[in-house]
Every structure is written in structure tokens, then in C-alpha cells.
Amino acid sequence: MTHKTDLKNFNLEGLIGYVESLGQPAFRGRQIMAWLYRPGIENFDQMTDIAKKFREILKENAFISSFPPPLLERSSDGCVKFGFQLDDGPIIESVLIPEEDRNTLCLSSQVGCAMDCSFCLTGTMGFIRNLSPAEIVNQVCSVRDFLLKEPEDKLIGPREVTNLVFMGMGEPLNNLDNLLIALSILTEPKGLDLTGRKITVSTCGIAPKMRRLGENSTINLAISLHAVNDDTRNRLMPINRRYPLDVLLEACRTYPMPKRRRIMFEYILLQDINDSDDDARELARKLNNIPCKINILPYNESPGLPYKSPSPERVLSFQKILLDKHYSVFIRNSRGSDISAACGQLAGQKKLSQKLMIS
Numbered sequence: 001m002t003h004k005t006d007l008k009n010f011n012l013e014g015l016i017g018y019v020e021s022l023g024q025p026a027f028r029g030r031q032i033m034a035w036l037y038r039p040g041i042e043n044f045d046q047m048t049d050i051a052k053k054f055r056e057i058l059k060e061n062a063f064i065s066s067f068p069p070p071l072l073e074r075s076s077d078g079c080v081k082f083g084f085q086l087d088d089g090p091i092i093e094s095v096l097i098p099e100e101d102r103n104t105l106c107l108s109s110q111v112g113c114a115m116d117c118s119f120c121l122t123g124t125m126g127f128i129r130n131l132s133p134a135e136i137v138n139q140v141c142s143v144r145d146f147l148l149k150e151p152e153d154k155l156i157g158p159r160e161v162t163n164l165v166f167m168g169m170g171e172p173l174n175n176l177d178n179l180l181i182a183l184s185i186l187t188e189p190k191g192l193d194l195t196g197r198k199i200t201v202s203t204c205g206i207a208p209k210m211r212r213l214g215e216n217s218t219i220n221l222a223i224s225l226h227a228v229n230d231d232t233r234n235r236l237m238p239i240n241r242r243y244p245l246d247v248l249l250e251a252c253r254t255y256p257m258p259k260r261r262r263i264m265f266e267y268i269l270l271q272d273i274n275d276s277d278d279d280a281r282e283l284a285r286k287l288n289n290i291p292c293k294i295n296i297l298p299y300n301e302s303p304g305l306p307y308k309s310p311s312p313e314r315v316l317s318f319q320k321i322l323l324d325k326h327y328s329v330f331i332r333n334s335r336g337s338d339i340s341a342a343c344g345q346l347a348g349q350k351k352l353s354q355k356l357m358i359s
């Protein structure tokens with residue numbers, strides 16, 4: 001275990017503070033930030049506008065982390081699941097979802113998850129630890145490097161990561177300090193330079209932490225709702241016992257959102273659990289007065305979990321009721337299910353390592 005400081009754990013402000021602690025002026029921090037996230041930058045000698053003497057000081061005290069080559073699985077629909085082995089052993093997963101005009105990367109924020117949602121395989125792992133800011137942004141750096149090297153005939157979307165969703169392993173708001181630093185690096189023009197409009201953070205409903213997220217970032221907020229009454233939601237998502245629906249929806253109403261944005265409500269449709277027409281009508285009533293969009297996610301059946309996918313007719317009927325109430329409602333059929341990369345399926349560390357395809 002190194003005692004050196006990983007510079008990727010700092011946002012710009014933190015980096016400036018760090019170089020100042022080494023007796024350097026603030027602009028050195030801005031210079032380093034402009035180097036750290038360029039493809040191919042692995043050591044301080046590549047930072048040619050930094051004085052050699054200071055580069056030596058950096059070498060003694062700091063390092064630039066990166067992930068080793070990932071384990072890869074490719075889905076027949078073009079999705080790619082990446083398994084990144086962390087220094088202390090565990091593997092986290094990220095999923096690239098390519099489309100013609102965009103590449104969305106689904107990121108993990110924790111190893112495992114403590115929230116224990118009953119439809120989610122990640123929840124069955126339990127919580128292992130939080131990811132550091134560097135471990136969050138290195139998922140993006142690695143997939144960016146993968147896309148830069150991807151052969152032309154395999155490329156579906158652009159050669160860059162264009163959109164990020166925090167919907168992989170973990171509950172992002174349970175790792176809020178590190179998440180906010182990572183978001184600051186991801187949206188920093190000298191960092192990874194993504195706009196907050198293209199980043200979505202999804203929470204299962206840690207209501208008291210939502211405001212701090214909104215006040216300190218410009219990202220989009222998604223809420224994993226999945227039920228319209230407390231009884232059902234308590235069964236699906238134990239967090240609801242602490243922050244019941246009324247508390248969660250009030251936090252949504254008062255969420256400090258950038259102008260002209262809407263909250264995305266995610267609703268997994270589980271056969272005979274939450275997919276009735278009455279449920280749809282109640283959902284429309286509950287979301288009244290919240291600027292929002294609704295994603296309906298027909299459930300992906302996973303061995304070992306008791307839930308069933310709804311019929312296509314049920315899904316359409318549920319959607320129609322919401323459309324008739326003038327909501328923007330989208331049916332999102334999860335991609336990557338053949339490699340267990342679809343929503344709620346990220347936990348297959350053993351399976352992933354057995355199915356190594358490329359490194």
C-alpha cells in the first residue's frame with residue numbers, strides 16, 4: 001500500500017490546496033489538472049510545462065492512479081460490461097451502452113450496496129466499501145481509453161463517453177462526499193469536461209441528502225421509485241421505512257434543480273406487484289406538481305430473485321394511463337441482459353472473471 005497521494009482524488013480546488021501545501025503557487029494546481037485527464041498521461045515527466053524540480057517533488061509525494069486493463073464482456077446488443085479490479089481486490093462493474101449518437105456509461109459508486117432492494121442483485125452482495133473519487137473517475141478514463149482504441153468495425157457510437165448515469169453498483173448518496181468531488185472533476189473544463197446536463201445520479205431515496213447534491217452540482221436527478229404505496233415500497237426497498245413516500249416526494253418538490261430540468265422517476269414494473277392500472281393512476285396522482293419524466297423499466301428476470309417480468313400489454317396499458325395524464329413516459333427495455341449488465345444485475349463478479357474475453 002503506497003503512502004503517496006493520488007492526485008485524482010482531488011478536484012481543482014483540492015489540487016490547488018495540495019500544491020500550495022508543497023509551497024507552490026495556485027496556478028500549478030490548474031496546470032496539473034489540465035494534464036491529469038488527458039489520454040495517455042501516466043507520470044509527471046509527461047507534464048512538460050511543470051518545472052523539473054517540482055516534478056521531482058511530485059514524484060516523491062504523489063502518484064496518478066489508473067485501473068489495470070479491465071475484464072470485458074460484450075453483449076449481442078453492443079453493450080460492454082467492464083470489470084475493474086481495485087487495489088484491495090474487489091471488482092466493480094461499469095456498463096457502456098452505445099447508441100449511434102451517444103455513449104452512455106453506467107457507473108458504480110460503491111463496492112456492493114447496503115440498501116438491500118429486493119429486486120436487485122447488487123443488494124444481495126451487501127455493502128463492502130465506498131469508492132474513492134479517483135475510483136469513480138477512473139471508470140470514465142478507462143472506458144474513454146477503450147473507445148479510443150476500439151476497431152472501427154466494432155464501434156457503434158462516437159469515440160468518446162458522452163453521457164454518464166450513476167446507476168451501477170451502490171447508492172451514490174451514501175457516498176456523497178466522494179461523489180461530489182468526482183462530479184466536480186467530471187464537469188471541470190480542465191478535467192473530463194462533461195456537462196452536468198449529460199450526467200444523471202440515481203438514488204433509491206436518501207431524502208435528507210438530496211438537497212446537498214442539488215446545491216453542489218448541476219447534474220440530473222433520478223429517483224428509483226418503483227412503488228406508489230408505502231406497503232409495497234417497504235417490501236421492495238427497505239429504505240422506504242426510514243424515508244417513506246411522502247418524505248421522499250416532498251424532498252423532490254423542494255429539490256434545487258437547474259432551470260428547465262425535470263426529475264426522472266424510475267419505475268421497475270414487476271408482474272402482479274406494482275403493475276396494475278390502479279398503480280399507474282396512483283403514480284400519476286402522487287407525482288402531480290413535480291416537474292418530471294417517468295421511465296418504465298420492465299423487470300429483467302434474474303435467477304435467484306422471485307420477481308417476474310410483466311407482459312408487453314401490461315406495460316403498454318401502464319404507460320397509456322400516464323400518457324393520458326400528460327406525463328412524459330418512456331418504456332426503457334434494459335440492454336445487456338445476456339451478460340447480466342442490465343439494471344439491477346451488476347453483481348456477477350465471479351461470472352465476469354470466468355468469462356474473460358479481452359484485456
Ligand code: SF4
Pocket residue numbers: 113114115116117120121122123124168169170171204224344
Ligand atoms: S437498486 Fe441501487 S440502491 Fe437498491 S440495492 Fe441495488 S444498487 Fe443498491
